[in-house]
Amino acid sequence: xxxxxxxxxxxxxxxxxxxxKPPNIxxxxxxxFAWTAMFLIRSGGSVEDVLSLLPGVMAISILFGTxxxxxxxxxxxxxxxxxxxxxxxxxxxxxxxxxxxAGAVVFGIANAFVPVAVCAFLVDLSGVAWGVLVPxxxxxxxxxxxVGLFVAVAVSEVFExxxxxxxxxxxxxxxxxxxxxxxxxxxxxxxxxxxxPLTYGVDAMRGAVIGTQSLPLAVDLLxxxxxxxxxxxxxxxxxxxxxxx
Amino acid sequence: xxIRVSNLSKAFGDVQAVADVSFDIAQGxxxxxxxxxxxxxxxxxxxxxxxxxxxxxxxxVGEVDSSHDVKAAQSLIGVVPDESNLYPELSGLENxxxxxxxxxxxxxxxxxxxxxxxxDFGLSDAANRKFAGYSKxxxxxxxxxxxxxxxxxxxxxxxxxxxxxxxxxRQIRQLxxxxxxxxxxxLLTTHYIEEAERLCGRIAFIVRGSIVRVDRVSDLLQPLHxxxxxxxxxxxxxGWPTEAIAAAFSRCRFGTALAGRLRVESDERVPVGAIVRWxxxxxxxxxxxxxxxxxxxDVFVEVTGIEADSMRRDREKSGGRS
Numbered sequence: 001x002x003x004x005x006x007x008x009x010x011x012x013x014x015x016x017x018x019x020x021k022p023p024n025i026x027x028x029x030x031x032x033f034a035w036t037a038m039f040l041i042r043s044g045g046s047v048e049d050v051l052s053l054l055p056g057v058m059a060i061s062i063l064f065g066t067x068x069x070x071x072x073x074x075x076x077x078x079x080x081x082x083x084x085x086x087x088x089x090x091x092x093x094x095x096x097x098x099x100x101x102a103g104a105v106v107f108g109i110a111n112a113f114v115p116v117a118v119c120a121f122l123v124d125l126s127g128v129a130w131g132v133l134v135p136x137x138x139x140x141x142x143x144x145x146x147v148g149l150f151v152a153v154a155v156s157e158v159f160e161x162x163x164x165x166x167x168x169x170x171x172x173x174x175x176x177x178x179x180x181x182x183x184x185x186x187x188x189x190x191x192x193x194x195x196x197p198l199t200y201g202v203d204a205m206r207g208a209v210i211g212t213q214s215l216p217l218a219v220d221l222l223x224x225x226x227x228x229x230x231x232x233x234x235x236x237x238x239x240x241x242x243x244x245x
Numbered sequence: 246x247x248i249r250v251s252n253l254s255k256a257f258g259d260v261q262a263v264a265d266v267s268f269d270i271a272q273g274x275x276x277x278x279x280x281x282x283x284x285x286x287x288x289x290x291x292x293x294x295x296x297x298x299x300x301x302x303x304x305x306v307g308e309v310d311s312s313h314d315v316k317a318a319q320s321l322i323g324v325v326p327d328e329s330n331l332y333p334e335l336s337g338l339e340n341x342x343x344x345x346x347x348x349x350x351x352x353x354x355x356x357x358x359x360x361x362x363x364x365d366f367g368l369s370d371a372a373n374r375k376f377a378g379y380s381k382x383x384x385x386x387x388x389x390x391x392x393x394x395x396x397x398x399x400x401x402x403x404x405x406x407x408x409x410x411x412x413x414x415r416q417i418r419q420l421x422x423x424x425x426x427x428x429x430x431x432l433l434t435t436h437y438i439e440e441a442e443r444l445c446g447r448i449a450f451i452v453r454g455s456i457v458r459v460d461r462v463s464d465l466l467q468p469l470h471x472x473x474x475x476x477x478x479x480x481x482x483x484g485w486p487t488e489a490i491a492a493a494f495s496r497c498r499f500g501t502a503l504a505g506r507l508r509v510e511s512d513e514r515v516p517v518g519a520i521v522r523w524x525x526x527x528x529x530x531x532x533x534x535x536x537x538x539x540x541x542x543d544v545f546v547e548v549t550g551i552e553a554d555s556m557r558r559d560r561e562k563s564g565g566r567s
Contacts, residue, residue, distance in 0.1 A: 002349025009346030017334050081330035085391075088294055089347035090320035245257070245297055 006091045010099035011106075018073050019107040028107070032061045032115040051123050055205035056178040058112045058137065059198055063144045063169060065111035070104040070148035071161040078243070079158070087244065093236060101145045101232075108141035132217060133208035139224035140201035146231035147197070153238040172198045182214060197227035246307040246321060246398040246430055247272045248293070253302035255288055262288040264454040266302070270432060270447075272398075275425040277445035278434040281551055285454040286434035287327055290403045293432070294324050306399060320348065323397035327404040327434075329384035333377035337368055337387050340376055341394050348395035355394070362390040366420065382413025389420060399430045406440060418444060442541040450548050458548045462541065469539035475515040477507045478533040479524060493523055505532075 018024070039053045077083040086096055119125060151164045173179070175189065176198035185193060193199050204220035207213030213220075248270040255263040263285045270276040278286050291297035293304055295315035304311040304318070311318035331340040338359050345355035363369045366386045371379060379387065385405065392400060402421065406414035421444055425431050435441050441448050442462055449459040458465070485502040497515060500508035509515050521531050545551070 005349045005351065006347045009343055013332075013335070013343055017332070080333070081326065081328060082332050084296060084326065084330055085344065085347065087296060088319055088324050090316045090349075091347070092316060244295070 003091050003095055006089060007095055007099040007102075010086065010096070011102045014073070014100065014103035015106070018069055019103050024069065024107070028061075028065060028111045029114055031064060032057055032111065033118065035060055036115055036118065050119055051125075052210055054115060054119055055202055055209050057115045058205060059140060059176070059178065059202045060173060061111040061115060062108040062137065062140045062201075063172065063198060066104045066108035066141055066144040067148035067151070067165050067169060069107065070101060070145055071151040071155075071165050072158055074100065074149065074152035075155060075158050075161040078152075079156070083243075093239065097149065097232070097236060097239070101149055104145040104148060105138075105141045108144060109137055112137045112141065127211070129208040133205060135221065136201055136204035136208060136224075139221060139228065140198065140205075143197035143201070143224050143227040143231065146228055146235060149235045150231050150238075153235050153242065172196050175199070176202050177214075178202055197224055197231075200224050200227075247305075248307075248399065248430065248432065249303075249305040250289075250293070251303045251305075253289070253292060253304065254300050255292055255297060256300055261454050263292065263299075266451070266454070266456050268449055268456060268459055270430060272430055273425070273428050274447065275421070275431045275433065275445050277441040277448040278432065278451055279436070279438065279441045279448050279545065280434075280451035280549075281436055284436075284451045286436075286451060287403055288454075289451070290324070290326075290401050290432070290434060294322060294401055295319055321397060321399055323392040323395065323400045325389050325392040325400070325402045325405055327407065329381075329388040331376045331384070331388060331391055334375060336373045336375055337363060337379070338372040340387060341391055344391040345394045350395055358394055358396075359390075362394060366390050367416070380413075382409045382416075385409050385413060385417060386420070389417065393424065393429070397429070400424065400432070402431060402433045404435055405433070406435070406437065414440075438540070438542045438545055448541070450545060452549045452551065465541060465544045466539065469543055471512065472539050472543075473511045473513060473515050473536070474539050474543070475509045475517050475520070475534060475536050477509065477517075477520065477524070477531060478505055479507055480505065480530040480532070481507070485529075489527070490520070490523060494520060 035057045036050065036053060039057065040049065074083070086100070087093075089096070116125070147168055148165065151161055151168065155161050155164055171192075175185070175193040176196055177193065178198075182190060182193055182199070200215070200220040200223040203213055203215050204217060204224070207217055207220075250269070251267050253263055253266040254261070266285075266289060268276070278289060280286055288297065292299050293306075293311070295311065295318065299312065306318040306321050309318045309321065332343070335343065338356075341359035341362060342355045345358060350358065360369075360372070363372045366389070368383060368386060368390070371383060376384065376387065389402070389405065392402075405421065406417050409417070418440065421431065421433065425444075433441070433445060445462060447459065447461050448465065449456045451457070479502070481502045483503050487499040487502065487507070491497070491499050494516065496511055496513060497520070498510045500510075509520065515536060517534050517536060521534050524531050
């Protein structure tokens with residue numbers, strides 16, 4: 001019980017201090033709109049094309065929603081030494097970092113459903129496999145958050161966190177099959193695509209929303225779970241090695 | 246609840262920050278760790294609190310072996326770091342309730358405790374003001390309150406009065422004494438010799454990562470009771486040669502003239518009047534001369550070989566005025 005009081009308090013504080021600030025809420029709303037509009041204009045498509053754009057816009061919204069805040073806030077707290085307070089608390093490091101990342105996960109999931117809510121007014125969503133879409137969204141949010149955590153632990157300055165995040169985010173967007181189908185990517189680059197969590201997330205969501213999927217659903221979900229485990233495990237190891245010296 | 250530290254060592258690369266340190270702190274004791282900047286005080290606290298891992302040695306907090314179960318040990322301790330590290334965006338009240346929640350204190354109880362502490366520390370009026378807007382002294386007080394809100398039996402205080410005004414420092418010293426009177430075991434690190442002398446029952450001198458002496462303040466001062474000391478404020482430049490005056494007063498020991506101050510020691514009463522006359526005849530203006538009681542500062546200088554002035558410079562560098 002003691003541990004859960006700490007968990008919920010950390011989550012609630014982070015939500016209040018970082019994620020529920022007006023600039024973040026407006027960013028979380030405007031960002032998916034902007035991406036949808038951009039894709040629509042570029043494709044010159046009609047409203048019916050919105051459905052095919054939905055998985056990509058959701059994936060990007062989650063990726064940016066999770067990584068942009070988490071990497072910066074943890075680096076900021078580490079630099080201001082308030083993170084030491086958390087390390088001094090009698091809660092296991094795994095639970096502590098789960099609490100620190102939970103806010104980003106919730107924020108990422110909320111961001112993902114903004115374009116869904118918009119689409120609900122424009123197109124028929126009755127064909128969407130929600131039982132697949134929701135777990136896929138949760139797993140993308142988790143894996144993207146852990147990318148952000150990995151970045152936060154790897155750097156010591158806030159500007160480094162932003163630079164390193166972009167260094168990982170932009171290749172992910174271009175190589176995950178969102179802009180170019182994976183089959184059309186050069187053979188030499190294709191393995192890189194399969195080394196990115198977003199590739200599996202986008203594939204799973206495409207299957208759930210428009211019914212076209214290049215990999216079996218089980219492979220997509222399993223790959224995402226593996227990415228989550230590896231990234232979270234690596235981040236915890238780095239915290240133990242770098243922050244508790 | 247007691248603390249037992251045995252053969253604790255920690256190196257950062259080639260720098261031996263803590264070297265084979267051992268000491269015990271009895272339940273309810275206020276124990277001081279005194280040394281200049283860079284002596285290893287903060288590293289020792291970090292090792293004791295689980296923020297750093299020792300290379301060797303053991304730490305027992307009560308019955309808990311901290312090297313095996315650091316989280317169990319952390320539940321028994323409160324920590325006040327050398328810098329106020331609360332959340333700038335939260336109010337004083339929010340900071341305290343959040344810190345209490347980290348230790349599993351339930352909502353109603355943590356709010357009640359936070360309000361009580363804000364009252365005790367004279368911060369009730371600033372309870373809903375953001376921590377970022379607090380003065381240095383208020384920040385320090387709230388940081389101490391955050392360290393004790395979960396009512397730990399052991400408290401680590403790292404340089405609690407460094408860099409704050411005299412009035413706040415005085416108030417904080419009173420709060421520390423009151424906590425100790427309530428039975429809290431306290432480890433206090435400081436480079437203020439007077440603070441350690443005033444507050445602590447026992448003191449360890451730490452220099453370059455090693456503890457060179459641990460004793461009760463009264464026992465540390467005992468050998469100096471037979472010693473007589475005088476301080477003379479004069480117009481002589483730093484390093485003014487004292488050979489001639491030392492030859493004239495062979496029973497006295499003269500220190501180095503530094504910052505317009507000359508220290509004289511003797512095993513018998515210092516002939517202050519005669520010394521002053523000698524100085525004035527030598528053309529040196531004397532503005533003040535007084536006999537002083539030997540202090541912990543004298544013990545520190547004798548034991549560590551570090552001039553108290555270097556501690557003062559440390560204090561000035563760290564912005565201390567208290």
